[in-house]
Amino acid sequence: MPDEMEEIIAEFVTESVETLDKIDPLFVELETKSDDQEILNRLFRSVHTIKGAAGFLGFQSIVEISHNAENIMKKLRDGDIRVSRALMDVVLKSVDMLRLLLGHVRDKDGVQEDTKLLVLELQQALDAAMKTSESAERPEAKGNGQKPEINHPTVDSKPNQGLDRPAASPASEQLQSNATGRSPQPSLATPVPGSALEPAPSGDVPPDKGGTAKSETLQTLRVEVNKIDKVMDLTGEVVLVRNRLLNIVNRLERQYSNDHDVQSLLEAVSFLDLITSDMQLGVIKMRMQPIAKVFNKFPRLVRDISAPLGKTVNLKVFGEDTEVDKSVIEGIGDPMVHIIRNAVDHGLETPAERRAKGKPDEGTISISASQKGNQIVIEVSDNGRGINIDKVKAKALEKKLISDEEAIRMTDDAALNLIFMPGFSTAETATQLSGRGVGMDVVKTNVSKLNGSVEIATFKDKGSTFTIRIPLTLAIIQTLMVRSGNARYAIPLAPVEETLTVSQAEISDMGGSEALVIRGKVYPLFMLSKMLGSEKASYVKDADCKYAVVVAVGDKRFCLGVDELLGQEEVVIKNVSGINTNSSYILGATITGDGKVVFILDLAGISKNAFNLATA
Amino acid sequence: MPDYKMKILVVDDFSTMRRIVRNVLKQLGFENIDEAEDGAQALAKLKTGGYGFVVTDWNMPNMDGLEFFKASRTELSIKDIPFLMVTAEAEKEKVITAIQAGVNNYIVKPFTAEVFKDKMDRIFDKLAKK
Numbered sequence: 001m002p003d004e005m006e007e008i009i010a011e012f013v014t015e016s017v018e019t020l021d022k023i024d025p026l027f028v029e030l031e032t033k034s035d036d037q038e039i040l041n042r043l044f045r046s047v048h049t050i051k052g053a054a055g056f057l058g059f060q061s062i063v064e065i066s067h068n069a070e071n072i073m074k075k076l077r078d079g080d081i082r083v084s085r086a087l088m089d090v091v092l093k094s095v096d097m098l099r100l101l102l103g104h105v106r107d108k109d110g111v112q113e114d115t116k117l118l119v120l121e122l123q124q125a126l127d128a129a130m131k132t133s134e135s136a137e138r139p140e141a142k143g144n145g146q147k148p149e150i151n152h153p154t155v156d157s158k159p160n161q162g163l164d165r166p167a168a169s170p171a172s173e174q175l176q177s178n179a180t181g182r183s184p185q186p187s188l189a190t191p192v193p194g195s196a197l198e199p200a201p202s203g204d205v206p207p208d209k210g211g212t213a214k215s216e217t218l219q220t221l222r223v224e225v226n227k228i229d230k231v232m233d234l235t236g237e238v239v240l241v242r243n244r245l246l247n248i249v250n251r252l253e254r255q256y257s258n259d260h261d262v263q264s265l266l267e268a269v270s271f272l273d274l275i276t277s278d279m280q281l282g283v284i285k286m287r288m289q290p291i292a293k294v295f296n297k298f299p300r301l302v303r304d305i306s307a308p309l310g311k312t313v314n315l316k317v318f319g320e321d322t323e324v325d326k327s328v329i330e331g332i333g334d335p336m337v338h339i340i341r342n343a344v345d346h347g348l349e350t351p352a353e354r355r356a357k358g359k360p361d362e363g364t365i366s367i368s369a370s371q372k373g374n375q376i377v378i379e380v381s382d383n384g385r386g387i388n389i390d391k392v393k394a395k396a397l398e399k400k401l402i403s404d405e406e407a408i409r410m411t412d413d414a415a416l417n418l419i420f421m422p423g424f425s426t427a428e429t430a431t432q433l434s435g436r437g438v439g440m441d442v443v444k445t446n447v448s449k450l451n452g453s454v455e456i457a458t459f460k461d462k463g464s465t466f467t468i469r470i471p472l473t474l475a476i477i478q479t480l481m482v483r484s485g486n487a488r489y490a491i492p493l494a495p496v497e498e499t500l501t502v503s504q505a506e507i508s509d510m511g512g513s514e515a516l517v518i519r520g521k522v523y524p525l526f527m528l529s530k531m532l533g534s535e536k537a538s539y540v541k542d543a544d545c546k547y548a549v550v551v552a553v554g555d556k557r558f559c560l561g562v563d564e565l566l567g568q569e570e571v572v573i574k575n576v577s578g579i580n581t582n583s584s585y586i587l588g589a590t591i592t593g594d595g596k597v598v599f600i601l602d603l604a605g606i607s608k609n610a611f612n613l614a615t616a
Numbered sequence: 617m618p619d620y621k622m623k624i625l626v627v628d629d630f631s632t633m634r635r636i637v638r639n640v641l642k643q644l645g646f647e648n649i650d651e652a653e654d655g656a657q658a659l660a661k662l663k664t665g666g667y668g669f670v671v672t673d674w675n676m677p678n679m680d681g682l683e684f685f686k687a688s689r690t691e692l693s694i695k696d697i698p699f700l701m702v703t704a705e706a707e708k709e710k711v712i713t714a715i716q717a718g719v720n721n722y723i724v725k726p727f728t729a730e731v732f733k734d735k736m737d738r739i740f741d742k743l744a745k746k
Contacts, residue, residue, distance in 0.1 A: 004639065012632040019630075045675045049630045052673075052704060055726035056636050222631070 011222070012057060013106040016050045020095055020102075021296055023047075027092055028299035034083035044073040050098065061115050062101050068122035069094040072129070081129035090125040092300070094118060225326065228286050235283045236572035240591050242276045243569070245269050247593035284325070284472075291369045291378075292320035294333045298340060298367060305344045311363060312351065313344060318368035324376050328470055331450050332378065335443040339380045339466045340365065342440070347384035347464055357461060359383070374478075374494055376470045383463040387456065389415045399424065416456045420444040448604055451587075453553065477573060479600065480549065481566035481592070484528040490571055490590060490600040491560070497550045499565055516548055516559050523550060526610045527561040532585060553607040560606075569593065573600055585609070618740050622668030623648045627658040627684065628702070629676045637671055637702070643729040644736075655679025659687050662694045669736075670699045674710060682710070685719055698739045 023046045026039050033039060051066035069091055075081045097118055104111045249262075249269045256262045295317050306313040324332075348354075348363035355361060366381045389412055396402045396418045402410070418424060422441040447454045452470035471477065471494055479490035480499070500518065507525060508515045514525040525548060548559040571590035576599075587602040624646055626637045634651045641649055650667070652658035654676040662670070670688075674681035681701055689695045701714050701722040711722050720739045723732060 008632065008635050008639065011635060015630060015632045042677070045629075045677070048675055048704065049628075049633065052725050053630060053632045053636065056633075 025299040243593040288323040343382040482562040483564040627672035655684030
């Protein structure tokens with residue numbers, strides 16, 4: 001059954017990679033909690049399991065590496081050796097190698113990796129650790145890794161003869177047994193009667209209970225993402241149809257309120273309304289996963305970055321159970337890695353600098369995720385030196401990203417956002433922290449792709465906080481329907497702060513651009529009709545607007561001038577092919593309750609272009 | 617000769633492993649297969665009745681293979697269901713413990729369908745002789 005085999009291998013790769021992702025942060029945790037039995041158990045089990053499955057599937061290199069890593073984990077678990085940084089370094093190396101090997105399996109690229117060196121390293125690390133323990137004269141230390149640990153004194157009765165084979169040179173033995181495809185021991189003909197011996201659990205690892213309080217047996221199902229997406233798509237369509245039905249039914253109700261059938265129809269559609277909302281929520285939740293999937297990478301990242309810089313970092317993680325859509329999981333990793341790298345490299349001072357400032361040697365980075373209303377809020381904070389706004393401005397000037405005049409006029413908030421400009425952080429990263437994309441503009445781009453925004457707050461010598469906000473549901477949003485000229489547009493509701501009626505007299509002219517003064521603050525005003533070039537309705541005078549919609553995009557606040565406010569509507573965002581949504585004013589389009597196609601405005605795009613136009 | 621319609625419970629916390637074992641069982645002609653992720657879940661399933669055979673891994677969270685086995689021996693309705701313990705080479709001392717506790721047989725991974733069949737046959741032969 002070759003197809004079956006393909007599927008099994010695919011599942012093996014997915015599951016093994018997931019397992020490695022889950023235990024990655026545990027290795028780092030182990031360095032500070034070296035006696036935590038639960039962590040040790042989990043680590044041992046995970047590597048052991050991967051080895052087992054790999055053995056069945058014939059992936060020799062994977063078996064070899066995991067076997068050697070397992071040996072180390074076993075000794076750690078049983079308390080025969082102690083955790084050390086050197087030991088963890090080599091174990092983490094093997095985890096990386098396993099990932100690499102699994103990648104080759106998945107990609108079927110036939111690439112072989114030379115694992116001899118790593119295997120040797122693992123064996124040597126284990127030997128070294130064993131010697132250290134011996135010299136510390138621990139009573140349970142075994143002289144060598146050759147014999148299996150026998151906890152029961154009367155174990156050498158005949159039926160067990162075949163079992164006494166040493167676990168030495170496990171790699172070669174493993175290869176041997178795999179070659180013959182048969183289990184090396186004879187099966188026991190007679191079970192040893194249970195009364196003969198009371199097994200002493202002393203040397204045995206206690207089965208891990210208690211610590212894993214999650215005894216709720218979660219049933220899970222593996223489902224291909226396309227299947228879920230298809231259902232999401234269909235759900236979106238149902239939402240649109242429901243909107244139309246509601247529309248029609250409401251009209252009917254006004255006309256035929258006494259008709260019995262109309263009343264029944266109204267009831268049925270109300271019910272449909274409720275159920276559709278529930279279904280929508282249910283489907284959205286299907287694609288949601290705990291953000292821990294992303295956060296799990298960070299302990300290791302911080303460890304690997306901070307060491308060569310000579311900095312000690314305390315990483316605190318909060319809210320890793322917060323669930324986010326799969327696309328967020330996929331898209332938020334890179335931006336966060338950049339921000340964290342930045343925090344460790346530039347934000348946190350060296351221990352000496354910190355001491356001089358009266359701060360503890362160890363810097364702290366806090367990462368948190370939470371759901372606030374319709375948004376996911378992710379924060380990355382450090383207690384380092386803060387961002388020097390003057391330096392930022394100077395660098396932007398140097399790279400000719402802004403003019404002298406802009407530099408003077410610019411607010412501090414705006415200046416901070418300069419670091420997101422492409423080209424800002426190039427040669428600055430002369431440290432080893434090169435990576436893929438360059439710097440913070442990658443952050444902004446990737447976050448925008450998720451319809452999100454990122455803000456910075458900073459205090460000199462106290463630290464900085466990056467706040468990323470992402471809408472909870474990506475495909476269905478609440479909008480404010482407006483009319484500008486002859487056309488209707490949908491404005492995403494989340495960034496809308498308020499709406500106002502405006503008369504011509506209230507509009508101020510500030511050097512060619514229009515603005516509104518609201519409660520003492522000045523907001524730029526952009527006429528939607530002018531920006532989008534929609535036809536003006538014939539009865540409307542030039543530049544006359546009746547309503548202003550105040551929106552906030554990132555740290556910018558401005559007003560959009562429209563002719564009429566048409567009310568709130570929940571819409572499904574449909575992509576419009578042929579439009580590059582990165583550089584236009586449109587997020588997509590939707591079909592409204594009355595069956596018409598309406599464009600959904602991209603406020604981030606509008607904001608970018610509007611301000612460029614204004615300063616042109 | 618085991619009953620090919622018999623319901624078999626496969627227990628392992630790694631779903632790929634469960635799938636591999638399921639595959640082996642299918643090769644031998646067994647189609648009625650159920651799965652559990654750990655000893656606790658498995659015990660609960662056994663208690664609902666109808667199972668004729670259990671294949672279980674040793675290392676699992678919540679309740680490992682040995683504990684699961686021992687717990688099943690204390691329940692009247694399920695204490696006679698034969699258990700085949702799946703183990704790795706390096707766990708020989710644990711195997712001894714298991715056998716002493718009364719596990720019907722053990723099998724070392726990786727194994728082939730033939731070896732599995734052999735182990736299973738031995739278990740049922742022994743039971744038949746009782």
